[in-house]
Amino acid sequence: MVKRGLVGVGIENVTQKMADYMAMKTPKGALVNQVSEGSAAEKAGIKVGDVIIRFNGQDISTAETLPPIVGLVQPNTKVNLEVFRDGKVKRLTTELDALDETVAGLDSEDQDSVQAGIGFSVSKLSEQDKNRTGEDKGVIVSDISDREVQRAQLRVGDVIKEVNKQPIENLSDFSDAIDALKEGQPLVLLVKQGPANRFIVIER
CATH class of the missing domain: 2.30.42.10 (PDZ domain)
Incomplete structure (x- = not known):
């Protein structure tokens, strides 16, 4: 940590x-x-x-x-x-x-954030996040450090609902989905961005 x-x-x-x-x-x-x-x-x-x-x-x-x-x-x-x-x-x-920031994988549902080594970090949804987005499941993008991710138009504050067709309810689901990615496999996200859902493809 x-x-x-x-x-x-x-x-x-x-x-x-x-x-x-x-x-x-x-x-x-x-x-x-x-x-x-x-x-x-x-x-x-x-x-x-x-x-x-x-x-x-x-x-x-x-x-x-x-x-x-x-x-x-x-x-x-x-x-x-x-x-x-x-x-x-x-x-x-x-x-x-x-902030306790996870540098490696996610080990516990009690942790607040995960930095997955894919150019952005996510955190669990707070009550304020849930009220703002209308979503009670998923993870929220908390930081973006890679220009390719920025070009793909993922934004801080987006709620990630699926990773490569896998439903994401919490940080553990997100960590498992990232761990399952094969080398060079694109990252296809279904996100809630503003009032609407959209798909974002990030080449790796």
């Missing part, structure tokens, strides 16, 4: 259309699409729709920039953030939560 800091937000990139809508001069930063209940983000006052543009003095150019920077900070450390909200920059302060 690896201890790292956790803000407790779901994020995505700011598109040009979103930047125009929010009156941002250029699309940059990490757009918050989810705030976990009781998290460091909620305590700081971060809201869905905020754009995180700086974290502890470092510029956040894209959503992919944020997780590695947060991961370098120890839990319970006080950090400063800048968010773009309603046309203005707002400065916030919070203390990071701790």
